[in-house]
Amino acid sequence: DTEVTxxxxxxxxxxxxxxxxxxxxxxxxxxxxxxxxxxxxPPELMFVYxxxxxxxxxxxxxxxxxxxxxxxxxxxxxxxxxxxxSALYLCASSPQTGVLDTDTQYFGPGTRLTVL
Amino acid sequence: AQTVTQSQPEMSVQEAETVxxxxxxxxxxxxxxxxxxxxxxxxxxxxxxxxxxxxxxxATENRFSVNFQKAAKSFSLKISDSQLGDTxxxxxxxxxGAQKLVFGQGTRLxxxx
Numbered sequence: 001d002t003e004v005t006x007x008x009x010x011x012x013x014x015x016x017x018x019x020x021x022x023x024x025x026x027x028x029x030x031x032x033x034x035x036x037x038x039x040x041x042p043p044e045l046m047f048v049y050x051x052x053x054x055x056x057x058x059x060x061x062x063x064x065x066x067x068x069x070x071x072x073x074x075x076x077x078x079x080x081x082x083x084x085x086s087a088l089y090l091c092a093s094s095p096q097t098g099v100l101d102t103d104t105q106y107f108g109p110g111t112r113l114t115v116l
Numbered sequence: 117a118q119t120v121t122q123s124q125p126e127m128s129v130q131e132a133e134t135v136x137x138x139x140x141x142x143x144x145x146x147x148x149x150x151x152x153x154x155x156x157x158x159x160x161x162x163x164x165x166x167x168x169x170x171x172x173x174x175a176t177e178n179r180f181s182v183n184f185q186k187a188a189k190s191f192s193l194k195i196s197d198s199q200l201g202d203t204x205x206x207x208x209x210x211x212x213g214a215q216k217l218v219f220g221q222g223t224r225l226x227x228x229x
Contacts, residue, residue, distance in 0.1 A: 042207055042219035107161035
């Protein structure tokens with residue numbers, strides 16, 4: 001089973017709202033990722049969690065706040081977003097095996113976010 | 117820094133035809149993985165095929181196969197007997213070690229009935 005689930009599928013929020021995106025995997029993967037994808041563009045990496053610790057933050061604005069409560073769950077808390085933050089937000093996970101960590105990322109279906 | 121280039125922004129073929137998507141990359145690493153991901157209009161990013169750089173044999177998954185030319189740093193995807201469900205954006209991606217996944221800009225493939 002290579003399933004990563006994400007909720008909600010769609011989210012519309014105002015610039016003053018606080019909302020959260022949720023990602024879950026039950027494959028025993030130890031690395032989890034958040035990506036942002038604009039239309040017709042490749043995904044852009046935002047954050048990486050490795051063994052539940054934040055290992056990469058790609059200089060993402062503080063209005064995006066990731067959280068990894070346990071090895072299966074990854075949240076992205078949103079606050080005071082801008083209209084240009086409207087995008088598809090993808091979650092991914094990978095086994096993270098060995099030193100090289102050249103393993104495969106499996107993606108969830110994404111959350112389509114619209115900021116009004 | 118690694119870069120991935122997909123030189124074909126869009127392609128269109130008839131159903132049942134064979135189509136090849138191009139991908140080139142630039143790296144100084146010797147050990148790495150290459151991937152093709154498919155993203156249909158439903159937007160889920162689906163792994164199509166992957167290739168380990170240390171393997172000389174080209175990877176194959178049913179109708180999907182790659183032509184991996186390590187010296188030329190080329191990694192093309194061949195889709196045989198194309199089907200309407202193959203219509204999607206295809207991304208070539210590269211990853212070495214603990215570094216992040218680097219994507220190409222994508223090729224939008226349309227299969228026409």
